Amino acid sequence: MSFIRLAWQLPAIIFLLFLLFIIGNEYAIARPSKRIKDVAYVTPGTSGFDTERHRLDLYIPRHKSATLRPVVIFIHGGNWDSGSKNIYTFIGRRLAKQGCVAVIINYRLAPNVQVPAMADDCARAALWVKLHIAEYGGDPERIFVMGHSAGGGLAALLATDNTLFTKVGLSENPVKGVILDDPAGLDMYDYLKKMEYPNDEQYLVPFGRDPAVWRAASPLYYVHKGSPPMLIYVGERTYPSIRNSSEKFRQRLMQNGVQHTFTVIAGKKHVGMVLQLYWKRNQIYRDLLKFVKAN
Template sequence: MPRLIAVLPAALLLALLLVACDGSARPSRRFRDVAYVESSTPGFDPERHRLDVYAPRKAATGAGHPVVIFIHGGAWNSGNKNIYTFVGRRLARQGIVAVVINYRLAPAVQVPQMADDCARALAWTRQHIGRYGGDAARVYAMGHSAGGGLAALLATDQELQARHGLPPNALSGVVLDDPGGLDMYTFLMNKAAGDREYHDAFGDTPAGWKQMSPIYKLRPGLPPFLIFLGEKTYPSISSSTARFRKQLQAVGQDPLYKVLPGKKHIPMVLMLYWKNNIIYQELRKLVF
């Protein structure tokens, strides 16, 4: 897994500048800072246990609009939903209710607790999204980088789902955008000792690394996956994503898998600023 701490701030600043320059009309409503964990819950974090909902202004027909939960990246130790308003706006503009979430970060917590937060956000969404015009029976997860690994865990980890009262089919599909953390067991087993960055998030035991690696949880009957990979992304992401695809195929699913020419890791999320990029094109085919 690459070092992302140094490169993320500048790239995400660019994203913020793109949003600030967006002078187009906004056919959506943003509901900010909704708590998806009750404030009386032990361990409630008043900043990280919150999400934003972006709802299309156009009324939905039938049961409601499809819903996409977006999980941000940031090497498991940084990132904030407020950086990704452009994702919420772009999804809502396409007739999708977007739920852009915060979750707790390392070193305060480790990946199991981050996954718990994502599952809590999913449970909240299924219970409440009808108020915002969304269809609770059509909820999808989408994540970039570390958020891609968390989205994959949300779809594949049966113990995580059961712990939060979620059925195995709680997600209707998953979109992985240059995902990190799909196989942290292999990555950390082959990494030189002394680098605490990933141990802060994944702990120190090989058993824990495997437990939080979605590649070891793949099985028949999973929701469909759309997987997008930058041609010039980090080698660790490229190799683990290719193995993840092969393992999906081994359990009977042939996911949509696209390598985008010339793309590096950070531009793979910045491209979500433009509503007609290939990720949104394929997403629309999945949800509508």
């Protein structure tokens, strides 16, 4: 009978051990970094200020450094209509533990705004970083942007469309490099003209019905010889639209002589491409740390 009672308790014991492992692991990850939550990157009270979406979180290494650290701004995905910086604390913690100052941002979402306004929000967040990150040990001359899915498309826009920064008062683009993780929306002009896949009409909410806006929100058409270097990662089993548009983007980078690497990660689906960032030793982090020259 004692054996039977123990057998029934095993699943609960295993779950408890797993939970303790996760909590202990998260504590080990969190301990080397400091998180500063909900910093407003648009002045509260100004016209259009969104008290939830115009905010960012900072993740700062606790150990001292004689020099300013590289800065990585992460832009979340979520189909342009969902997602939050609060989901991606694990990315901020792991980047900080490995010597970066990480900035995880929110931005406004559809249906309240369309993608050009989201890109403007991301540019305003990057402007705040440029002006203030030295106060937190980050180097304003080493700002990199990173994004997954819809956030990858927005990160690519920041890197290639310099007018996003002239609109906020910067004479030059502060982005020194880009890390794109299974990016979506690289060429929505072509995508929305074709409407090849089921439920594609849902994207007329964040992108509208004007083809001129589709093109204006597509990073592919802004790639130029002065675009910053890029690391691009695509899941082997991701959506065909992401695989195809990423290849087109790679071709455009090659045509313009933009330094980049393009890596297909075996076996990964779209969601798995961001979930793998839970583990600090995955390929993206290893490449990223060399790319940004983290200590």
